[in-house]
Amino acid sequence: MFKGRKSMFLLRNVKYKNILEIEELYIPEKMITVITGESGSGKTTLLKMLNKMITPDRGEILFKGQPLEKIDSVDLRRKVVMLPQFPVVFPGDVRENLIAGLRFSEKKIPSDERLREILEFVMLKKSLNDDPEKFSGGEKQRLALARVLLMDPDVFLLDEPTSSLDRETGIEIIRRVVDLVRKRNKTLIVVTHDPELRRFADRLIEMKDGRVLNGASGH
Numbered sequence: 001m002f003k004g005r006k007s008m009f010l011l012r013n014v015k016y017k018n019i020l021e022i023e024e025l026y027i028p029e030k031m032i033t034v035i036t037g038e039s040g041s042g043k044t045t046l047l048k049m050l051n052k053m054i055t056p057d058r059g060e061i062l063f064k065g066q067p068l069e070k071i072d073s074v075d076l077r078r079k080v081v082m083l084p085q086f087p088v089v090f091p092g093d094v095r096e097n098l099i100a101g102l103r104f105s106e107k108k109i110p111s112d113e114r115l116r117e118i119l120e121f122v123m124l125k126k127s128l129n130d131d132p133e134k135f136s137g138g139e140k141q142r143l144a145l146a147r148v149l150l151m152d153p154d155v156f157l158l159d160e161p162t163s164s165l166d167r168e169t170g171i172e173i174i175r176r177v178v179d180l181v182r183k184r185n186k187t188l189i190v191v192t193h194d195p196e197l198r199r200f201a202d203r204l205i206e207m208k209d210g211r212v213l214n215g216a217s218g219h
């Protein structure tokens with residue numbers, strides 16, 4: 001299905017501390033890549049590397065064919081946005097939290113109508129002037145996802161995006177995100193423990209002890 005697709009990321013002989021050792025990893029563009037593997041296998045560390053939050057000790061990472069080390073981190077993070085497993089909530093109301101991600105971009109601040117639409121999209125029944133400090137973990141997770149969606153990057157890196165949600169809500173939200181990603185030709189890379197989310201994968205990657213079991217396949 002992804003054969004012949006250009007790579008969004010290509011890793012070769014990458015090593016990071018004693019945490020990751022990846023001989024080869026191909027992540028196709030404009031597709032959905034799901035990364036699974038037991039706890040501690042290095043999934044989060046891999047995502048952080050793709051966003052240049054950490055740099056490998058050796059090896060090469062290409063982003064659209066260009067070495068990651070040559071790309072400015074701020075430029076990269078406009079195109080590649082990561083939603084951490086335990087997202088932060090900033091001081092301020094929901095509205096301020098939603099637009100927080102746009103501060104460093106050239107994008108226009110969306111209308112309140114658009115902001116309400118995005119809350120509806122992530123199934124968060126809150127007002128724009130509510131205080132997110134009082135939200136549950138799952139509500140904070142959805143608020144942070146909405147913030148990332150508004151940033152409209154080329155690549156979404158989602159780390160366990162459904163971990164604080166009930167199963168039904170989690171699956172419905174991912175189904176919506178997958179739909180949007182496909183419609184807009186975006187690239188989605190999602191780390192998950194949830195076997196239910198595997199069915200959305202064009203490319204399923206399994207990690208174990210800091211290694212990728214099927215990194216090179218299909219390209």
Ligand SMILES: Nc1ncnc2c1ncn2[C@@H]1O[C@H](COP(=O)(O)OP(=O)(O)OP(=O)(O)O)[C@@H](O)[C@H]1O
Nearest residue numbers: 017019037038039040041042043044045046085193
């Ligand atoms: N900054 C760090 N310094 C040292 N060790 C680290 C660091 N970050 C992560 N580790 C270790 O590296 C390993 C991989 O961690 P990582 O968070 O990438 O795994 P994971 O597969 O995402 O796990 P989980 O599914 O539990 O979130 C773990 O053993 C972790 O303790």
